[in-house]
Amino acid sequence: MHKENSFNIDEWLWDEFNLSGVFYGQTIDDVVYAKQIGEYEICFVMDNNKKYIYDASQQYTRRIPNDFNELTEKWFHKDAHIRLYSKIRQSGIRQSELSEMTGISQGTISNYMNGYTSPTIDNLFKIAKALKCRVEDFIYVEDVYK
Structure with a gap:
């Protein structure tokens, strides 16, 4: 089933989202709100009031948490690792290249991407500069999901 795009989301991304079929036991018709939050991402809310992010890349x-009060440290770190991994993959830059661009060892970058360790704010800044994005693209910022 294909739901009409009434949420002002890029058509190609909306089509990918529709075809994904990943709605946690519900259907696309149960989506009550959706917002494009990046070139490849849609934040959406189901009729059970649970919030999700779909990453087409x-x-x-x-x-994801419905609001900051629901956010735990574990959730925050997991989401940051997923975002970092996704941004690096979307960029097409290999870990070795990112290492050269940032001065961060390839092993450390691998640990960040696999969720074994979390980057310092200084390293997050270096990675954001190298990927030509914002530090906020790697962390939970509640206003982005509203």
Whole structure:
């Protein structure tokens, strides 16, 4: 089933989202709100009031907190690792290239991408500069999801 795009989302992304079929036991018709939050991402809310992000570049959907009060440290770190991994993959830059661009060892970058360690704010800044994005693109910022 294909739901009409009434949320002002790029058509190609909306089509990918529709075709993904990942709605956690619900259907596309149960989506009550959706917002494009990046070139490849849609934040959406189901009729059960649970919030998710669909990432077309990774063909991956994940649950996110409804608000900052629901956010735990574990959730914050997991989301940051997923975002970092996704941004690096979307850029097409290899870990070795990112290492050269930032001065961060390739092993450390691999650990960040796999969720073994979290980057310092200084390293996050270096990575954001190298990928030509914002530090905020790697962390939960509640206003982005509203």
